[in-house]
Amino acid sequence: LRKVSLFQHLKDDQLESILRISRRRTFPAGTTLFREKDTGLTFYVILEGSIKLFTKSGNGEEKVLSLVAGGESFGELSLLDGRPRSASAQTLEKTIVLELSTEQFMSLLENHFDITRAILVELCSRLRATNEHVNDLTFLDERTRVVKSLIQLASRSGKRDGNLITVRMTLNYDELAQMAGVAKASLSEVIRELEARGILQFGSNEYTLNLQMLRG
Numbered sequence: 243l244r245k246v247s248l249f250q251h252l253k254d255d256q257l258e259s260i261l262r263i264s265r266r267r268t269f270p271a272g273t274t275l276f277r278e279k280d281t282g283l284t285f286y287v288i289l290e291g292s293i294k295l296f297t298k299s300g301n302g303e304e305k306v307l308s309l310v311a312g313g314e315s316f317g318e319l320s321l322l323d324g325r326p327r328s329a330s331a332q333t334l335e336k337t338i339v340l341e342l343s344t345e346q347f348m349s350l351l352e353n354h355f356d357i358t359r360a361i362l363v364e365l366c367s368r369l370r371a372t373n374e375h376v377n378d379l380t381f382l383d384e385r386t387r388v389v390k391s392l393i394q395l396a397s398r399s400g401k402r403d404g405n406l407i408t409v410r411m412t413l414n415y416d417e418l419a420q421m422a423g424v425a426k427a428s429l430s431e432v433i434r435e436l437e438a439r440g441i442l443q444f445g446s447n448e449y450t451l452n453l454q455m456l457r458g
């Protein structure tokens with residue numbers, strides 16, 4: 243629990259009480275934890291694994307809003323404002339979470355100002371990330387958006403070895419295209435170009451970015 247940013251300032255006995263009151267659950271890859279517009283009843287803290295938060299348009303097209311991984315949390319919005327879930331949540335791999343009910347979540351906020359502050363800071367950081375994404379969609383070309391998304395994934399979960407960063411792919415092509423805000427055909431075109439220039443190499447479930455070639 244120490245690795246969970248919300249809980250990093252709590253004392254051992256406080257962490258133990260969270261472990262006691264919360265429910266630990268393990269989900270396989272591809273499990274939907276809740277859907278957009280559902281009633282929000284649970285706050286989630288990820289211990290291991292990763293989750294995709296996404297919305298769907300009227301004609302069923304998805305938009306990935308964010309990826310959250312071990313040590314991060316989600317599902318607070320609907321508990322705080324009492325409105326339906328603002329997005330759907332699906333596991334990208336085997337994922338272990340702690341679940342807290344609305345009452346347990348509210349009592350944590352009431353009793354631990356550190357946690358309340360950490361939630362507010364997290365909300366600020368999401369608003370900033372969303373602003374940045376809106377700017378990117380408005381001002382950056384498609385190629386730059388794809389490269390930026392590949393770099394963002396690499397900085398979250400890549401393994402660096404000299405100039406090479408290898409990133410295990412938990413997203414499929416469609417999801418990567420949604421994240422970058424480009425059509426799938428544009429994504430394939432940019433990937434082909436980056437591969438031809440030695441910047442990127444795609445394997446079956448990972449890709450490698452060459453920082454030296456990228457800088458060039």
Ligand code: CMP
Nearest residue numbers: 295307308316317318319320327328329
């Ligand atoms: P809630 O609305 O309860 O359920 C969906 C969750 O997705 C939401 O709480 C937030 O935790 C998270 N979420 C919604 N929008 C964003 C966003 N733009 N960036 C990151 N996380 C988000």
